[in-house]
Amino acid sequence: MEALRGPHNLLRLIRTGATFERTGAMAEVLEALDAPRPLRVAIRVLAAPFRWLGYEGDPEMPPATRALTALGPAYIKFGQILSTRPDVVGDEIAVQLRVLQDRLPPFPTAQAKRAVAIELGQPVDKLFSEFSEPVAAASIAQVHQARLAETGETVAVKVLRPGIEKAFRRDIDAFYFVARMIERLVPGSRRLRPVEVIAHFESVVLGELDLRLEAAAAAEFAANTHDDAGFEVPALHWHLSGRRVMTLKWVEGISAARTAEIDAAGHDRARLAERVLQLFLSHALRDGYFHGDMHQGNLKVGPDGTLIALDFGIMGRIDEYTRRVYAEIIFGFIRKDYRRVAEVHFEAGYVPADRDVDAFASALRAVGEPIFGMDASRISMARLLNYLFEVTERFGMQTRTELILLQRTMVVVEGVARTLDPHINIWKAARPVVEDYIRDNIGPKAVARDLGRTVQVLSRFGPRLPALAEAALVRQSHPEPPAPKREMPPLAWVAIGAGLTAAAGWIASLV
Incomplete structure (x- = not known):
């Protein structure tokens, strides 16, 4: 089946490059990424003959946005991530890509109403006294403002785009094809586990395509963050939610991307930037x-x-052990204790044991030192990420799929914080949250709590301990005789002999 999909996926990839070339995004992106001139020329020469295969897109949109929206939802997701990184793709492209966050072309309201009626089993007019045109449209769904017929409460109704599942499956299939080709053609890339990375991306995306799972996530997140000052998760209406529809309390506010409006409203953007980073780390x-x-x-x-x-x-989830490792790494960087950061990587198995700890600590120092004492506006995240990649390659670090979403989100959150406050010092902002976690979860207090949990688990087996001890003593005093070897039934020998004879005859006929 994969062989049959290969040509289709190859065509999809050629069309991707052709779309970037046709929309003018290719030259713009290569320039923003500061690609070497020989590489720019080579890519443009290779893409030019296939330009006619590319999608035209919406000519009213800027080149990069035009190309990604034409290619489909998976590409749009990628663009959403890049929109938070002006330090990587440049301010101009980052501003262009912000359109992908919530201002994509909507699908007709009539289709949305039909989907709501089918999902909830009642006509829209019976459930809602008002149902607006789309107020926001993203890659997977769009949102309508509505008023509940029963109570008059204003709510937000989220509806999946028609055919979105099929569109994502097509793109993810092509991404798998690319990942497998990279692994085969570039053996050194296997440490990065490209296929596992795509598998992780697939699981995340498929979770987005079932709004019942999103509703459950919203409820859990709201419960966890209920006491977080200055943070809110809109309340969910379970009876008006399903696989393709979700209804939440309507909330008024200014998008975090609209810095001029935030300033006009009198909010402290530097404080907001700090809170975004601290809340993420806290969660x-x-x-x-x-x-x-x-x-x-x-x-x-x-x-x-x-x-x-x-x-x-x-939504991302990490276990307690990984959280402690992550906190120790961040705390080590904050304290400039690069030796400890290196040791944590080795203890967690992130770096092969045969590598040199001191050499790895020195490499980490070269990453950390240039960014301490600098505000964010003077740090080139593109160069920093490039050097980090070189370090991981040199020391044979493999991609940790359980940390992919955490690392990606950290990059996005930092990008949001930098948009709100270009001069934010991320280490200074992170320090109080990480110190609180370290104090409560690493050290004597944490050891005592872990021992208490261990005793609690063992106590559950208390009623069974006498029987388990007695069974163990019986086995020790009366060991079971070794199991007899099973003889091959005579009929089996006949069958094997016949098979070997037939195989020998087939080989002889070939010769």
Whole structure:
């Protein structure tokens, strides 16, 4: 089956390059990424003959946005991530790509109403006294403002795009094809586990395509963050939610991307930037459950300065051990204790044991030192990420698929914080959250708590301990005789002999 899909996927990839060339995005992206001139020329020469295969897209859109929207939802997702990284793709492209967060072309309201009626089993007019045109449209779904017929409450109704599942499956299939080709043609890339990365991306996306899972995620996230000052998760209406429809309380606020409006409303952007970063770290470390798609389009600033989270289709979960490792790594960087950061990587198995700890610590120092004491506006994240990649390659570090979403979200959150405050010092902002976590979860206090949990687990087996001990003593005093060897039945020998004879005859006929 994969062989049959190969040509289709190859055509899809050629069409991707052709679309970038046809829309003018190719030259723009290569320039923004500061690609070497020989590479730019080579890519343009290779793409030019296939230009006619590319999608034209909407000529009213800027080149990069035009290309990604023409290619489909998976590409749009990728563009959403890049929109938070002006330090990687440049300010101009980052601004262009923000359109992908919540201002894509909507599908007709009539289709949305039909989907709601089918999903909830009742006509829209019976459920809602008002149902607006789309107020926001993203890659997977769009949102309508509505008023409940029963109570008059204003709500947000999220509806999946028609045919979105098929579109994502087509793109993910092509991504798998690319990942397998990379592994075969570039053996050194296997440490990065490209196929596993795509598998992780697939699982995340498929979770977004079932709004019942998003509703459950929103409810859990709301419970975890209930006591977080200055943070809100809109309340969910379970009886008006299903696989393709989800209904939430309507919240008023300014998109985190609209910095001029935030300033006009009198909010402190530097404080908001700090809060975004601290809340994310708090959710990841304290709860092990965090918003995995925290770009500007999914954050609003309420009238009182409260940060309001939206869109819970991508949520991340990390276990307690990984949280401790992650916290120690961050804390080590904050304290400039690169030796300890290196040791944590080795203890966790992130770096092969045969590598040199001191050499790895020196490499980490070269990453950390240039960014301490600098505000974010003077740091080139593109160069930093490039050097980090070189370090991981040199020391044979493999991609940790369980950390992919955490790392990606950290990059996105930092991008949001930098948009709000270009001069933010991420280490200074992170320090109080990480120190609190370290104090409570690493050290004597944590050891005592872990021992208490261990005793609690063992105590559950208390009533069974006498019987288990007695069974163990019986086995020790009366060991079971070794199991007799099973003889091959005579009929089996006949069958094997006949098979070997037939195989010998077939080989002889070939010769």
